[in-house]
Amino acid sequence: FPFAIKSCTALSLPFSGQQLHCQVIRSGCETEPFVLTALISMYCKCGLVEEARKVFDETPVSMLLGVCYNALISGYAANSKAFDAVSLFRRMRETGVSVDGVTMLGLVPVCTVPELLCLGMSLHGQCLKDGIDAELAVQNSFITMYMKSGSVDLGRKLFEEIPVKGLVSWNAMISGYAQNGFASHVLELYEKMKSSGVRPDPVTLVGVLSACAYLGARSIGQEVELLIEANGFVSNVFLCNTLINMHARCGNLAKARAFFDRIPIKNIVSWTGMIGGYGMHGLGEKGLELFDEMVRSGLRPDGTVFVMVLSACSHSGLTERGLDYFTAMEREYKLEPGPEHYSCVVDLLGRAGQLDEARELIESMPIEPDSTVWGSLLGACKIHRNVDMAELAFERVIQIEPTNVGYYVLMSNIYSDTKNVEGVSKIRAMMRERNFRKEPGYSYVEHKGRVHLFLVGDKSHEQTEEIYRMLDELETFIMEIGEEGSCDKCKEVPPSSMREHSERLAIAFGILNTDPGSEILVIKNLRVCEDCHVFIKMVSKIVDRRFVVRDATRFHHFKDGACSCKDYW
Template identity: 40%
Template sequence: MAVIVPISPPKTTPTKPIIITQFPHNPKPLILQKCKTIKDLNQIHAHLIKTQFLNNPSIAENFLESAAITIRHQPIDYAISVFNKLNEPNSSAYNVMIRGLVLKNLFHEAVVMFKKMKQNMVDVDEFSFSCVLKACSKLRGLEEGKQVHCQVLKMGFGCCGFVENGLINMYGSCGEVGVARKVFDEMSERDVFSWNALFSGYTKSGRWKEAVELFYYMLEVDAEFDEVSLVSVLTACGRVGDIELGEWVRGFIEANGLKGNLNLVTAAVDMYAKCGRVDMGRCLFDQMTRRDVVAWSAMISGYNQAGRCKEALALFHDMQKANVEPNEVTMVRVLSSCAELGALATGKWVHFYIKKKKLPVTVTLGTALLVFYAKCGSTENLIEVFENMPRKNVLSWSVLIQGLASNGQGNKALKYFDLMLANRIKPNDITFIGVLCACSHAGLVDKGRALFVSMSRDYNIEPRIEHYGCMVDILGRAGLLEDAYRFIQNMPIKPNAVIWRTLLASCKVHKNVTIGEESLKQIRNLEPLHSGDYLLLAGIYSSVGRLEDAIRVRSEMKQLGIKKTPGCSSIEVNGVVYEFFSEDDSNPESEKIYAETEKMMQKIKLAGYVPNVSDARLEAEECDKETSVFHHSEKLAIAFGLIKTSAGTSIRISKNLRVCTDCHNATKMISKVYNREIIVRDRIRFHHFKDGSCSCNDYW
C-alpha cells in the first residue's frame, strides 16, 4: 500500500502592518511605498479622512494609485468606492482608475470610465488615450478605437509617440493591419515599441510575409530592435520558411549572449522545426539549460509537423520524466501524433490525463480528440467525446461526420449531418467532403447527387476538386462507371490525376478494362505514373484473365525502374508502437513472429482461405509467391498482436498503403477463426473486420 505523506503548506513571511504613530505632513511616501495590504489601506484611508488630506487632488491620486494599482491582488472595488466619493476628480485620478481597470483586465469598465471622463468635461491627456487604447485593443473594439482615434486627432495628440504606438497596437489587434501600417508610416519618430506593435499586428493577423519584410526594412534603416522583435521575426520566418533570415537571427542571438533568453531560444527551435530543419531545432533544444512547457511543445510540434510522430511521442515521454506539466498545445500535438500512428493506448492515456487535470476541453482540444479517435477507428469514443464537448464549431461537426464515414458508418454520419442542420450550424466545404464520403460508403447514389447540387444551390459553396472526386467515387463505387466517366468529362474544372486514379480504382473492383486503360492514359498525361497506378491496371487485367497484359504492365514498371513503395504496418502494444515491413526480420522476436504467422495462415487455410498470389512480390519466383504474400507487413503485425495481446482483445493496425486483396481476404478469415475484431487503417479508409466480414463491404 502506498503511503501518502501530507505536504505542509509553504512558509510565508507575514507582512508587518503599518504602525502610524503620527500621520506625516507629506503622506505620499507612506501611501506609495509602505502601503502593502488592504488593512494598511484602510488605516491610511481613515487618517486621510480625519486629516482632510483626501481633499488634496495629488494625495487622492496617490491613494487611488495604491488602491487600484500597487496592491495588485486586491479587487478594484475599494478604489472605485473611494473614487466615486471624490469631489470633482481631476484627469490624473481618472487616468489612475482607467489604468487600474486595464491592469485588472476590466477592459469594458476602462472604456466606460474614459467615456465618463469625457462626459464630465475633464481634460483628457496622452496618458488617458494610451490607457483607453490598450483597453480597446484587448476588447478588439474597433469602433470604440476609431472614436478614440478621432479624439486623438481632434485634440492634437496625433504626434505623441506612445499614443501612436497605442493606435498601432489597437488597429493591429482588431485586424486592421493596413491602418496600423499607415499610422506607423506617418510617424515622425519611431522607437522599438512602435516596431514591435506593428510586428504584433502582423503576427496576430497571420501576415507572416509582411512581418519578415518589416524586419528587413528595420535592418535597412538601422532601427533598434530587442528580444521581442526577434521573437516575432523568428516566428514569421518559421511560417514562411525563410531559413536564411532565421539563421541570421540565430547567429545574432549567439553573438550577443542572448541564449539565456528562454522565449528567444524557444522561438528559434520552433523556427527550425517549421522550416523542416527538425534536427537543428533538436540540437538547439538539447543545449537549453532550462526548458518550459512552451519549449517542449515547440519541439514536439516540430516532430509532429515533420511526420516524425514516433519521435514526438518519445519526446513527450521525456517531458513527463522532466516533470513539466503539458498544456493544451502539447496535448493537441501529442494527440495528432497518436492519430497518425494509430497509437490508441497512448492517446487514451492523454485523454485520461486531460480529465484528471480537469483541463478545459476547448473547441481546439476537443476537435483534436475527435480527430484522434476517428483516425484510430474508435467510433464509440468519437461519439462520446463529441456529445460531451461543451462547445462545438463547424469543424467539430465535420470531423465527426468524416470520421463516421471513413469507418463505414455512412448512415450514422448522415444522421449527424441532419442534426447539425437542425442545430443551425451552417456546413462548409469540409463538411460536404465528409457528407459525400458518407454517401459513397453507404452506397447512396441519389442522396449524394442531391447533396452535391445542394452545396451551391442552398449554401453558396462552390464545389472544389475534392468534391468532384467524391462524386466520382460515389458513382464508381456503385458500378456506374460510364456515368462517372461522363461526369469527369463534363466537369467545369480540369480533372486532376486523383480524379482519374479514383476512377481507375473503381475499374479494378468492377473489372472494366476499357475505362481503366483510359484512366491510366489520362493520369500519364497529367503526372508521372507511380507504382500504384501500374498495379491497379495489372490487377484489372488479371481479374479478367488477361495475364499476359498484366505481366506486360508489371514488366514495363520494372523496366522504368518504378519500385513499389514498401508496405509498412504499425501496431501499438503496451504504449509502444512497433513497425513491420514485408519479410522484415529486424524485430528481436522475428523468429517467434514468423512461426506465429505460419501457424495463423495454415489455420485460416483450413477454414477456406485461398492465397491470392497475384499480390506477391514482382520478383518472387513462382514457388515463393505464396510465402511472399504470407509475409506482407499487416500479416506480421497481426501475428505480433496475437502473440502480445490476450484472447478476445481487438487488434489495431495502421498501414501506409492500400490493403491488398490477399491481406483483406486473409484478415476477414483471421477475425472469424480467432474470434478477434481487427481494425486496419490503410491509406484510404478504415476496415473493421469482425466474424469474417469487413465494414467496407469488400470495396476499397
C-alpha cells in the same frame, strides 16, 4: 492616452480609437513614442493596417523609436502581410534603429512557410550575431518557425541547445512533430518531457493525441484521456475534438461518440470529426444521420464537412444519396465544390462501377481537375480492372504529379491483375528511369504501450520464429477449410511474398500476445490486398479474436469469418 487607446484595442472599437486619435492630435501628443505605439497597435489589431502605416509615415523619422517599428512589424505579421513586414525591417536596419528580441518575435512568424525559410534562417543568423538568440522566447519562435516550415531537424537541433526547456519549448516541438507526421517522435518527446518534470497543458495533449490517432496507439491515448479527466481539461473543446478523432482512428467509435455527446456546444470541427469517424468505419448511414442532425441544430455546413459526407457515402456504397448531397452542396448551401469534392464523387461513382459517368464528371468540371481527381478514377479502374480507362487516368495524373510513385505502383498493379506482363514491364522501366522506389508496406500493432512495426517479410522482431510458426499453422487450417469446399479462395496457396505481407505478420503477433476474446488493432500504411482480406476473414473464423484493421482507405472489422466492409472497399 495610451491606456484609453489600449482599451479600444482590447474591445475592438476602431471608431472610438479614431476619435481618440483626433484628440491626441489636438493635444499635440501625437509624437510621443508610447502614444504612437498604442495607435499603431490599435489600428493593426482592428485590421486597419493602412491607417497604422499612415500614422507611422506622418511621424518625423527622428521621433520613430524601435517600439514604433516593432508595433508595425507585428501588425503586418498578424495581418499576413509578410512582404511589408520584411520591407519595414530592412528600413529599420538601414536607419540604424536598434533591433531587439521584440522585433524578432514580431517578424519570425511570417517566415513559417517553406518559401520564406531562407529569410528566417538569415534572421536567425542575425540574432546569433547580435546576441539576441539567448532570449528563450526568441529561441522558441525560431523552433516554431523551423517546425512549421518542415525543417524538423533544424528545429530539433535548436531545441536540444536550450539548457533549461520550458513548456513553450516542449509544445513547439511536440506540435511541430505532430503537424509534420512524425508521430513516433511526438511520443518519444512526450516521455522525455514527463521525465524532465514539465507538466503538459492542453496544447501538449492535443499534439500527443494526434500522434496516438496516427499510430493507433490506443493505450497511450487512453492514458492521456485519464490525464485530461484528472486535470479538468474536459471542458476544452479542442481537446474533446482531438479525443473524438483519436478514438475513431483507434477503432473505438463508441468512445468517440461518448466524447462527442459530452460537448455542450459543438463546433463544426466536432461534427466533422464524428461524421468522418462513422464514414471511415463504413457506417455511412449513421454519418448522414448526424449530418442531418447538425443542419437541424442550426450550424451551417462547410466544405470540409461535405468531404466527410461524400466519403462516407463512397465507403458505404450509398451512391445515389452521395450524388444528392453533392447537388445540395451547391444548390442549397451555396458552396462551390472544390477538387476534393469532385475526387470523392469520382470515387463514389467508380466504386459503384459507373466508370463512364465518373469520367464524364471529370470532363465537365468547371475547374481544372487535379491529381486527386484523376487518382480516384485510377483507383476505381483497379477495382473493376478496366485497363483502357486506367491508362487514360494514369497519363493525366502523371502529367500533373509526375513524381508521385504511388500512381506508378497502382498502374503496375492494374496491369498485374489483368496479366498484362508487357504493361508491368513498361511501368517498372519508367520507375527505374526516374529512380522511383515503391513505398514499403508496413503494419503497426500496439502491445503493452509499445508500437510493434512489421515490414513485408520482416524477420527482425524478437518473436520472429513464433510469428512464422503461427502463420504456418493458420494457413494449414485455412487450406483444410478450403479442401472442405467452404471457401474456393482458400484453396489457392499464395506466393511466399504474399504470405509475408506485413498485416499477416501483425495478425500472427497479435494472436500470440493476446487472450481469447481480445480485440487486435492493426494499422497498415497501404490498402489491404484482396488475398490478405480473405486471410484475415478466415483467421477470425478460426481463432477467438476480433480484428480491426485500419488501412490507407478505411477500417475493416473482422469477426466470425466476415468483414464489416462487406467486401466493398
